Amino acid sequence: MEQKLMKGNEAIAEAAIRAGLKFYAGYPITPQTELPEYLAKNIEKSGGTFIQAESEISAINMVYGAAGAGIRSMTSSSSPGISLKQEGISYIVGSELPCVIVNVMRTGPGLGGIQPSQSDYFQAVKGGGHGDYKMLVLTPNSVQEMYDFTIDAFDIADKYRNPVMILADGILGQMMESVNLYTPAINKFNKNWATTGTDEKRKHNIINSLYIKPEESETLNKRLQAKYEKMEENEQRVEIINPNADIMVVAFGIVSRVAKQVLDEAKSQNLSVGLIRPLTVWPFPSMAFKNAAKAYLTIELNSGQMVEDVRLQVNGRAPVHFLGKMGGKVLTVDDIMTKLKQIVGA
Numbered sequence: 001m002e003q004k005l006m007k008g009n010e011a012i013a014e015a016a017i018r019a020g021l022k023f024y025a026g027y028p029i030t031p032q033t034e035l036p037e038y039l040a041k042n043i044e045k046s047g048g049t050f051i052q053a054e055s056e057i058s059a060i061n062m063v064y065g066a067a068g069a070g071i072r073s074m075t076s077s078s079s080p081g082i083s084l085k086q087e088g089i090s091y092i093v094g095s096e097l098p099c100v101i102v103n104v105m106r107t108g109p110g111l112g113g114i115q116p117s118q119s120d121y122f123q124a125v126k127g128g129g130h131g132d133y134k135m136l137v138l139t140p141n142s143v144q145e146m147y148d149f150t151i152d153a154f155d156i157a158d159k160y161r162n163p164v165m166i167l168a169d170g171i172l173g174q175m176m177e178s179v180n181l182y183t184p185a186i187n188k189f190n191k192n193w194a195t196t197g198t199d200e201k202r203k204h205n206i207i208n209s210l211y212i213k214p215e216e217s218e219t220l221n222k223r224l225q226a227k228y229e230k231m232e233e234n235e236q237r238v239e240i241i242n243p244n245a246d247i248m249v250v251a252f253g254i255v256s257r258v259a260k261q262v263l264d265e266a267k268s269q270n271l272s273v274g275l276i277r278p279l280t281v282w283p284f285p286s287m288a289f290k291n292a293a294k295a296y297l298t299i300e301l302n303s304g305q306m307v308e309d310v311r312l313q314v315n316g317r318a319p320v321h322f323l324g325k326m327g328g329k330v331l332t333v334d335d336i337m338t339k340l341k342q343i344v345g346a
Helices: 008-018 034-046 058-070 079-094 121-125 143-160 170-174 214-234 254-267 306-314 333-344
Strands: 002-007 023-027 050-051 074-076 101-109 114-118 135-138 165-169 174-182 238-241 247-250 273-279 280-282 295-300 318-324
Touching: 002 008, 002 143, 002 170, 008 034, 008 101, 008 143, 008 170, 008 174, 023 034, 023 058, 034 170, 058 074, 058 079, 074 079, 079 101, 079 121, 079 214, 101 143, 101 170, 101 214, 114 170, 121 165, 121 280, 135 143, 143 165, 143 174, 143 214, 165 170, 165 214, 165 254, 170 254, 170 273, 238 254, 247 306, 247 333, 254 273, 254 333, 295 306, 295 333, 306 318, 318 333
Parallel strands: 023 050, 023 074, 074 101, 101 165, 135 165, 247 273, 247 295, 295 318
Antiparallel strands: 002 174, 101 114, 135 280, 238 273
């Protein structure tokens, strides 16, 4: 196993190549530009194709076409660019095609700024485009997980014939850490639905998300909903530390790393604090909330988004508190400890 110092963006790109990525289309935007830059230099060595599209809209539709041909495809962007891709993402879901979409979040709304944020949570987990659709959304908190989760994402996408999103932030995209590089076995999935040419031996495969007749549209939507139920049943991923603590902090991504430092500080001050870290924010890890703690504290780099899903899971059995930062600043250990002391009345 090779070990290398890499940026998070580079780790995603290298993992994608090793996972069998054969087509990438994207457009540069800070703070994820190193990802397409890395692919532009390296994807051809493994027989893949890189295209810098003229826009984010063009990029997602190119991925739509490549995914329809059955090859492993990916695009990446940051918050405003992901917004532009939403219509295409909905088309891809409606056509039941696998691909990987990377969002290295920055602040908003609008063009916002290039600093890190987690304010695209709603967009990612509630379906940012039109229609009743879902994507599985993975949330790494280290450069190693940027690598590992990307490899997983391609298999999950192929397994369910559905896009998978890597939801990271500007810090994770830009920070450098040591990464254990490995090449996974490329799992073979039956892609007899792909538009690979009939050779006059079978009927044409049609890639389509347009259903004029209500009965046909309902049949598609019921099939999609059944797929999402399987994903909720089989793909919930979570890390839990100190599960029997009085107060459970809930955090994902870069904020969860700060939260882990908080656990040590809380212990030194005789506070009973644990951590629930969703590795998937959709499906949301409901399993982690079956036994209610005395209180919850959700911490995010936004005005309060994941906290709504936490409240749904807790369902009034315990108070759910929120602490957030906006504009690109990151929560500190002191910020979180101050809030915890307010909760316990210390």
